[in-house]
Amino acid sequence: MRDPSGRNLVLSNSSYRAEVVTVGATLRSLTHGDQDIVAGWPVGEINPQYRGWIMMPFPNRIADGRWSFDGTSHQLALTEPARGHALHGLTGWAEWEIVDHDDTRASLRYELPPQTGYPFTLDLTADYELTDEGLRCTLSATNAGTTAAPYGTGHHPYVTLDRRLDDLVLTMEAATYCPMDERCLPEAPRPVDGTEFDFRGGRPIGDVVLDHPFTDLGSDVVTLADPASGRQVRMELGDGFGWVHLFSSDPHEGAQHRATLGLEPMTCPPESFNTGIDLVVLQPGETHRAWFRLGC
Structure with a gap:
């Protein structure tokens, strides 16, 4: 029987x-020795909770699936029906082509066709490379069309240290965050000063509920x-993120409740197709690249 996630490429x-x-050029697992760094899922099962997804050509949410660009309105399918986004x-559910694969590298490619809600043509690549420092992932997009194309990307790993988040120490030198409304849409960016979302210098997560974007990163490293x-677990953010x-x-629910941290590098916050915050606009033939590294 065919695995719902497609071919499984092992790097070591x-x-x-x-x-x-x-399927999705997705990161299914990452281990250091015999210890998991990211929470994966078993062979033969459908990917749950968007684990290890690459998010292209937009990360996170677009409210109601509606957005405008150059005076034209667009309507995307609502792939989060409960919230209508x-x-x-x-x-994420597309089959990517294997360009190259050996013991420590995997390169995959996907030609995103113009479609309802996103009438632009992009050539996308995902390059994974395993080194002694961990796993480096480089995401690239080239505008293969004839008009400018809006673009953003991100990655969606769930990191784990095999215990509840409450007792873990998060260090992230971000000076700005976006509060989120009841539909998980961002409000205007504001300083973290004096809020429970200030993790500069490092502190236990405690009972803080997190589903928020952060920026103005004073360091390119985030640790849990x-x-x-x-x-x-250590994430290094490279150029582009x-x-x-x-x-x-x-x-x-159950054992998964507050057991993993979605640690998601992004080029822009949710709703950037509407707000324009850090939105990339690719001219015909132009390429955008962004990379991060995940390790111990």
Whole structure:
């Protein structure tokens, strides 16, 4: 029987092991030794909760699926029916083509065709490379059409240290965040000063509920650490990623409740197709690249 996630590409070296699947060019697993760094899902099952997704050509949500560009209005399918939004882009369930794969690298490609709600043509690539520092992921988009195309991207790993988030220490030097309304849409960016969302210098997450975008990053490194075991997960943000979205998995039930942290590098916040905040506009033939690295 065919795996719902497509082909499983294994990368490994002396320290790390990763699995990348062809449906969505998604990161299925990442381990250091015998310990999980990201929460994956079993072979033979459909990807739950958008784990390890690449979000192209927009990350997170577009309210009501409606947006305008150059004087033209567009309507995307509502892929989050409960809230009535378009969610996490258009490529997560698509089968990507394998360009290259060896013991430590996997490169995948997808030609995004123009379609209802997004009438633009993009050539997309996802390059994963395993090194002694962890897994580096580079996301690229080239405008293969004849008109300017709005664009954003992000990645959606759930990191884990095998215990509830409440006791873990989050360090993120972000000076700005967006409060979220009841439909999980961002309000105007504001300083983290004096709020429970200030993790500069590092502090336990405690009972803070997170589903928020952050920016003005004073450091390109975000860490989640367990003081009891000494374990940590470390994300390095490279060129192109100026935002991080944090999600504390509160809506997940049972053992998944507050057991993982969505640590999502993004080029722009939710709703950027409407607000224009850090929206990339690709001219014909232009390429945008962004990378991050995930390790210990």
